[in-house]
Amino acid sequence: MTLPRQRIEAFPTVFGRSLLAEVPNFVAPPYLVVTMADLWPALGRHFPPETPVHFVETMERAALEGMLDRLDGIASVVGLGGGQAIDCAKYFAWRRNLRLHQFPTSLSVDAMYGQRAGVRENGIVRYVGWARPETVYWDLDILDAAPKQINRAGIGDVFCFFTGVWDWQFARDAGRCEAKWPYDDGLAAESLARAEAALAGQEAIRDLTPEGVALVVEAFKWGGASYHGAGWCPRHIEGVEHFVFYALEAATGRKFLHGQAVCLGIVAGAMMHDRRVDELTRAIHRIGVDMRPATLGITWKDVEETLRGLARFVREQDLPYGIAHEFEVGRAFLDALRDRIEEGADHG
Ligand SMILES: [Zn+2]
Numbered sequence: 001m002t003l004p005r006q007r008i009e010a011f012p013t014v015f016g017r018s019l020l021a022e023v024p025n026f027v028a029p030p031y032l033v034v035t036m037a038d039l040w041p042a043l044g045r046h047f048p049p050e051t052p053v054h055f056v057e058t059m060e061r062a063a064l065e066g067m068l069d070r071l072d073g074i075a076s077v078v079g080l081g082g083g084q085a086i087d088c089a090k091y092f093a094w095r096r097n098l099r100l101h102q103f104p105t106s107l108s109v110d111a112m113y114g115q116r117a118g119v120r121e122n123g124i125v126r127y128v129g130w131a132r133p134e135t136v137y138w139d140l141d142i143l144d145a146a147p148k149q150i151n152r153a154g155i156g157d158v159f160c161f162f163t164g165v166w167d168w169q170f171a172r173d174a175g176r177c178e179a180k181w182p183y184d185d186g187l188a189a190e191s192l193a194r195a196e197a198a199l200a201g202q203e204a205i206r207d208l209t210p211e212g213v214a215l216v217v218e219a220f221k222w223g224g225a226s227y228h229g230a231g232w233c234p235r236h237i238e239g240v241e242h243f244v245f246y247a248l249e250a251a252t253g254r255k256f257l258h259g260q261a262v263c264l265g266i267v268a269g270a271m272m273h274d275r276r277v278d279e280l281t282r283a284i285h286r287i288g289v290d291m292r293p294a295t296l297g298i299t300w301k302d303v304e305e306t307l308r309g310l311a312r313f314v315r316e317q318d319l320p321y322g323i324a325h326e327f328e329v330g331r332a333f334l335d336a337l338r339d340r341i342e343e344g345a346d347h348g
Contacts (some may be wrong), residue, residue, distance in 0.1 A: 005186065008229035010113055010221035011102075012135045019139040020046045020103055023078060027101055031076035034089040039081055039105060042145065056081070056088045061119040061126070064091050071096045078102075079133070082150070083109035083118065083258055090117040094129035102133040106146040107154035107208075107216050109258040112136045113224025123253060124317065125246050138217065143208075151208055152288045153259025158198045158219040159280060160241045160262055161191035163269035167239030167322030170273070176321040180233075187226065187236040194219040199283055206287045240272060240324045241265030244306070247313040248298070251306045256296050264291040268307060268337055272327040277340075285344035292341055304334050 020043065023031075033047060037055040044053070054070065071092055076099040079089025086102055093100035094117065104112045111118060113136065116127035143151065165188045172183040197215055198205060204212030223237045230236070244265030249256065263284045270277045284291065293303050306313075307329045314324045 003182070003184065003231065006229065008222075008225050010225040011133055013138065013217070013221065014135050015138045015140060017139065017141050019137045020080070020142060023101070023103075024048055027078060028075045028099055030074055031078055032071065032074045032092070033078045033080055034092060035080040035085050036082070039085075043080060043105070043142070054088070054092075056084045059084055059087065059118065059120050060123075061121050061128070064088065064119065065095075068092070068095055071098070074098060076101065079112075080105060082106050083111040086111045087117040087119070090115075090131035091119060091129055093131040100131050100133045102136045103139060103142070104136065105142050107143070107151040107213065107220075109154065110157040110220035110223045113220050115224075115228055123250050125249070138213075143213065148208060149288060149290065150257065151213075152206060153257050153263070154216045154220070155198065155202075155205060155284065155287050155289060156241070156259030156262030156266065157223060158195055158216060159266050159284070160238050161195040161219070161223070161236070162276065162280065163241045163266050163273065164235065164237050164239040165191055166269070166273045166275055167320070167324075168235040170323050171235075171321045174321070174326075177235075178320060180231075181235050181320070184230070184233075184236065187230055187233070190222060190226070191236040194222050199279070202283045202287050235320060239320070239322050240269035243314050243319055243322075243324050244268055244310065246317070246319075247306045247310055248296075248303070250313070251309070252298050252302050254297055260289060260291055260296055263289045264293075264296075264303070264341065267291065267340055269323065271333065271337060271340075272323045281340050281344060300338060303337075307334065307337075 033051060033053045034056065035053065077089045077093045079086045079102040082105060086104060089100060102112050115130050115132060117129045118125055118127055168183055168188060171177045177183050198219055201212060201215045205215060227234055227237060241262050242265060245261040248261055267281050270280050293300050310324050
């Protein structure tokens with residue numbers, strides 16, 4: 001049985017240029033800018049001197065709680081950055097009930113469209129909180145200035161709809177869907193339609209044309225809005241590919257460019273499902289996302305040990321049932337994965 005659904009609406013979204021320069025004219029002061037230290041030299045000039053700034057260095061929840069005193073007297077929060085700055089801004093806005101304005105600086109991850117913040121509890125990702133931005137502002141001047149490989153990595157949070165839905169179908173066929181998340185054809189179909197559109201538009205995404213950007217943003221809006229809109233159901237938007245990412249992060253203690261690690265998980269997940277492996281691997285390489293462990297700052301040994309331990313990890317973490325729970329990762333699988341990832345990784 002599927003559940004009744006309401007129309008799923010994403011946060012208000014504005015595309016434009018020179019948007020950041022308008023912040024002092026419309027964000028209720030005093031406001032705190034939550035950003036990354038490496039972005040500030042280029043973007044700080046848009047703000048008056050003495051603007052309070054928080055540079056994100058950790059997303060550990062206990063550490064964030066320890067910083068809440070810094071928000072005394074602050075009226076608004078401006079999130080300015082990729083996933084971590086956006087999520088940290090959400091967390092602060094949530095904990096102090098502040099107005100939030102989000103300025104993503106890249107397409108690297110879909111965090112700007114979710115109410116909850118991705119924090120870490122002892123290194124494990126948890127999505128907590130409730131923050132709705134007044135608007136998500138896509139300042140195209142900023143987006144154009146971001147390294148292309150970071151923007152292209154956003155495809156990970158789009159193609160994950162394929163492996164996410166396949167995991168849900170795997171659970172359905174095994175009679176193992178969670179009672180609270182019965183398989184829903186409508187949700188699955190909407191996710192797949194957005195992923196197929198991005199697959200068909202892979203060259204526009206590689207080139208980051210306005211059409212390519214729109215394909216990724218539309219998918220992000222769906223991912224964020226439908227997680228909440230489907231009653232906090234993540235089944236149609238993520239699965240084994242994100243579990244690989246979570247497991248890699250937990251095993252190595254490293255922070256990755258989200259989309260690179262998720263894309264590695266997409267190829268591994270597609271291989272486990274034995275569905276559309278060549279097509280997805282080619283598309284990710286063509287778009288220009290480098291999935292090689294070396295570019296993630298880890299080794300193949302890290303990847304192999306993580307994948308061999310994946311079934312245990314998803315059970316320990318009580319993650320939704322899917323292919324990762326059952327698939328036996330052996331030598332042949334690991335060799336084939338390595339060949340696929342390394343061979344196609346020529347991005348010129
Ligand atoms: Zn993601």
